[in-house]
Every structure is written in structure tokens, then in C-alpha cells.
Amino acid sequence: xxxxxxxxxxLVLVVDDYQDAREMYAEYLEFSGFRVAxxxxxxxxxxxxxxxxxxxxxxxxxxxxxxxxxxxxxLKGDARTKAIPVVALTGHxxxxxSEDANEAGCDAYVTKPCLPxxxxxxxxxxxxxxxxxxxx
Numbered sequence: 557x558x559x560x561x562x563x564x565x566x567l568v569l570v571v572d573d574y575q576d577a578r579e580m581y582a583e584y585l586e587f588s589g590f591r592v593a594x595x596x597x598x599x600x601x602x603x604x605x606x607x608x609x610x611x612x613x614x615x616x617x618x619x620x621x622x623x624x625x626x627x628x629x630x631l632k633g634d635a636r637t638k639a640i641p642v643v644a645l646t647g648h649x650x651x652x653x654s655e656d657a658n659e660a661g662c663d664a665y666v667t668k669p670c671l672p673x674x675x676x677x678x679x680x681x682x683x684x685x686x687x688x689x690x691x692x
Contacts (some may be wrong), residue, residue, distance in 0.1 A: 566611040566683050571627070572645070573619050577668075579616065581645075583671040585675045590679065598622025602630055605637050612682045614666075614675070617646040617657060625660040632661030634647040639689075641682035645675070 568590045572578045575596070577648040582592040593608055595601040599621045605613060613631070617624035624644065631637040643664045644657035663685075668677055 562591065565589055565591045566679075567593060568606055568679055569593045569595060569601065569608065569610040569613045571595045571598070571614060571619065571624065572616040573597060574616075577616075581675065584678065585679070588676045596620075598624060598627030601627045605631055605640065606634075609636065610640060611686065612679050613640055614679070615640045615642050615647045615650070615662065617644055617648055619655070625656060628657075628660040628662055639686065641686055641691060643678055643682060645670075 561587070562658050567656070568585050570578050570585070570592055572581070578594045578596070583594050586683045593604055593610060595604050597606060598619045599687055601613065601615065615624040619627070627644050629643060630636040631640065631641055641663040643666055644662060645666050645668060646653065647668045657665050664678055666675060
């Protein structure tokens with residue numbers, strides 16, 4: 557837990573169609589010092605990403621309305637959101653699934669279930685990578 561002012565905390569958009577999963581990840585991320593927004597499908601993820609411009613997006617790939625692969629392609633194809641790191645957070649654990657996620661534009665791939673600490677570490681890596689890229 558940190559004492560960082562709320563507005564300076566990085567914002568993470570958690571996209572998952574299972575409410576329990578969203579809430580579990582959101583609570584742990586908030587406990588770890590992040591602000592969190594949530595979306596339950598790919599279209600809602602796009603809407604919130606364009607509105608909020610989060611620092612990192614955790615994207616489930618199997619989603620209703622619009623799947624995570626398509627949502628990621630659209631985010632990476634839009635000038636407003638293409639620099640936002642997208643971490644695929646999915647139960648699709650086969651090698652081909654991670655390659656498909658990379659081809660869609662995901663910057664990292666985490667297989668569910670994962671330990672909350674591992675997820676927070678991945679979010680921190682993505683933020684550090686983004687900050688290093690913007691400093692160049």
C-alpha cells in the first residue's frame with residue numbers, strides 16, 4: 557500500500573467478463589497502489605480506454621460482444637491508445653494462443669489463474685517499459 561495521491565497513481569483497466577475475476581484483480585491492484593477501472597466486454601474496453609487513457613490494460617481474450625483479440629487490434633490501431641501496453645490475461649494456455657495474442661498487439665501474456673503478485677509485477681514492468689520508451 558502506498559500514500560501516493562490518488563490522481564498520480566497509475567490507472568489500470570481490467571477487462572474480464574467474470575465479475576468475480578474483475579473484482580479480485582481490482583482489489584489487489586488497488587491494494588498495491590494503482591487506480592482501477594473495469595470493463596466486462598471488448599466494446600466496453602474500447603469505450604473506457606478512449607475515455608480514460610489508462611496506463612495499462614489487462615485484457616481477457618474470451619469476451620462477449622467483442623473478443624479481446626479484436627479489442628486489442630482496435631486499440632493498437634488507434635493513435636489515442638496504441639501506446640498503452642496491453643497484457644493478455646487469459647485461460648488460453650496453448651503456445652498458439654500466446655502467438656495469436658502477440659499478433660493482435662498484446663505486449664505481454666499472462667495465463668490464468670495467476671498469482672496476484674505476478675500480475676502486479678507484470679503491470680509494473682509494462683509501466684516501466686512505457687516510461688522508458690517515452691523518455692527516449
